[in-house]
Amino acid sequence: MGGYGDVQLLRDDGLRLDGRKVDEMREVKVEAGVLPAADGSAWVKHGLNVAVCAVYGPMEAHPRKIQRQDRAVIDVRYNMAPFSTSDRIRPGFNRRSREISKVTAEALESVVLVERYPRSKIRVEIEILAAEAGTRCVGITAAAVALADAGIPMRDLIVGVASGKIEDTVVLDLDKAEDNYGQADLPMGILPTTGEIAFLQMDGDLSVDEYNTCMEYNMKAAKEIHEIMVDALKRRYIEKNGGES
Amino acid sequence: MSGAKKGAELRLVTPGEAIGASSGARAGSGTLIMGSNIIATKVGWVNQNNGVTSVDPIYSAYMPRSGDLVIGVVESVRNNLWFADVNGPFNGLLPMSLAPWKVEFGAARQHMDIGDIMLARVQEVDEAHNIVLTMKGVGLRRLKEGIMSNISMNHISRLRGDDDATLRQLKEVSDCRIIVAENGRVWVDGDSDGITFMRTVLELVRNDGHKANFNDSLEALIEQRRNA
Numbered sequence: 348m349g350g351y352g353d354v355q356l357l358r359d360d361g362l363r364l365d366g367r368k369v370d371e372m373r374e375v376k377v378e379a380g381v382l383p384a385a386d387g388s389a390w391v392k393h394g395l396n397v398a399v400c401a402v403y404g405p406m407e408a409h410p411r412k413i414q415r416q417d418r419a420v421i422d423v424r425y426n427m428a429p430f431s432t433s434d435r436i437r438p439g440f441n442r443r444s445r446e447i448s449k450v451t452a453e454a455l456e457s458v459v460l461v462e463r464y465p466r467s468k469i470r471v472e473i474e475i476l477a478a479e480a481g482t483r484c485v486g487i488t489a490a491a492v493a494l495a496d497a498g499i500p501m502r503d504l505i506v507g508v509a510s511g512k513i514e515d516t517v518v519l520d521l522d523k524a525e526d527n528y529g530q531a532d533l534p535m536g537i538l539p540t541t542g543e544i545a546f547l548q549m550d551g552d553l554s555v556d557e558y559n560t561c562m563e564y565n566m567k568a569a570k571e572i573h574e575i576m577v578d579a580l581k582r583r584y585i586e587k588n589g590g591e592s
Numbered sequence: 593m594s595g596a597k598k599g600a601e602l603r604l605v606t607p608g609e610a611i612g613a614s615s616g617a618r619a620g621s622g623t624l625i626m627g628s629n630i631i632a633t634k635v636g637w638v639n640q641n642n643g644v645t646s647v648d649p650i651y652s653a654y655m656p657r658s659g660d661l662v663i664g665v666v667e668s669v670r671n672n673l674w675f676a677d678v679n680g681p682f683n684g685l686l687p688m689s690l691a692p693w694k695v696e697f698g699a700a701r702q703h704m705d706i707g708d709i710m711l712a713r714v715q716e717v718d719e720a721h722n723i724v725l726t727m728k729g730v731g732l733r734r735l736k737e738g739i740m741s742n743i744s745m746n747h748i749s750r751l752r753g754d755d756d757a758t759l760r761q762l763k764e765v766s767d768c769r770i771i772v773a774e775n776g777r778v779w780v781d782g783d784s785d786g787i788t789f790m791r792t793v794l795e796l797v798r799n800d801g802h803k804a805n806f807n808d809s810l811e812a813l814i815e816q817r818r819n820a
Contacts, residue, residue: 386651386653405653405681406681416720460624464681465719465720467681495606495634496635497653498634498635498650498652499634500607500624500633500634501633502607502624503608503631504607538608539608540609540631581606584604584635
């Protein structure tokens with residue numbers, strides 16, 4: 348991500364190519380409980396990204412060698428559907444999906460009360476149906492809602508959100524062109540109520556000031572997405588209840 | 593979720609949401625003390641009772657406790673013990689010594705085979721979640737007839753009603769033997785007409801068990817059956 352000088356990502360009026368302001372997020376929609384066969388599930392649409400997440404468990408951890416005597420293990424499988432991008436993706440695990448599965452599991456372990464379920468496993472399946480930059484963040488958001496929907500005890504929800512740098516300007520929530528041709532990307536997993544960071548990766552270079560601006564943007568966006576997640580979890584039961592909570 | 597009857601007084605919370613100050617209140621199930629606040633750890637309704645703040649979860653998995661009456665399905669058999677799926681994260685273990693029969697070593701399969709259903713009690717659960725079951729006790733047996741169905745853990749109290757009043761009513765109108773086990777499994781045995789009625793009731797519990805008007809819907813179903 349060294350930056351491509353010949354690609355214009357900011358318009359002359361200061362807005363981005365899709366008309367967003369620098370600190371504006373793409374539209375986020377969340378639904379909880381979309382899969383009847385899973386213990387908990389969620390559907391998240393973030394811009395053109397679409398992710399579905401299913402949670403199963405807690406269940407006995409197999410094979411036995413992965414069991415931890417004092418806590419549960421979170422087994423995350425992040426997968427992009429072959430049709431999720433413009434070029435078909437070869438189905439199955441690859442290096443990238445392995446890496447994202449691992450970092451997502453570690454981020455989720457910091458919010459799930461894993462010590463409540465020794466020797467067990469919580470299975471989290473994240474399927475990216477459509478991709479437009481920032482799928483790991485969408486996957487984390489979907490996983491958090493699905494875990495809450497499955498009744499797994501958590502100390503907070505976790506929100507995946509990213510910001511980055513394009514044309515020497517810090518922007519929130521990079522889209523595909525900005526991700527491909529921008530200068531830096533900073534995805535984060537944020538615990539919205541406490542402001543703690545459970546996951547952080549940085550691709551490209553940011554100065555301290557730029558990093559601080561990214562943090563500020565991410566924190567603000569995390570609070571907004573958190574409200575949408577909470578609303579989705581509550582709406583599921585309030586709607587079913589005919590308007591009563 | 594008996595609290596669902598109270599409607600608007602209830603507060604639905606999500607994980608991480610502060611329920612109240614931790615000073616002067618004790619944190620019950622589904623909550624955690626973080627700093628000066630009690631926070632929810634599950635999606636559910638806040639319940640404050642005798643200074644204990646807890647969250648009645650909307651959905652939760654069955655976690656076995658000693659003394660629970662459970663309906664288990666035999667998953668594997670060894671020479672001297674059975675492993676049963678009790679709808680929890682781990683299989684329950686029923687040793688030969690806690691079975692109601694005199695079992696010869698190696699003959700366990702003759703009494704209960706894979707797929708058979710048992711009514712048992714949880715004898716012991718240790719810290720590592722090892723579950724020991726017992727079938728020594730009044731009424732504990734292999735369930736040979738009838739149907740078995742699953743309901744959500746949170747709907748058990750709604751199916752039973754206060755002091756099992758609803759369950760008694762259902763037994764009376766359906767003319768069936770009904771066992772509602774602690775692990776969310778329900779066993780029904782009777783004539784086919786009664787079983788069909790109970791299937792409808794269980795479907796209602798599964799779909800509408802959390803709704804405020806559940807009791808009215810159930811009452812209507814019972815009344816309909818009485819008048820039929």
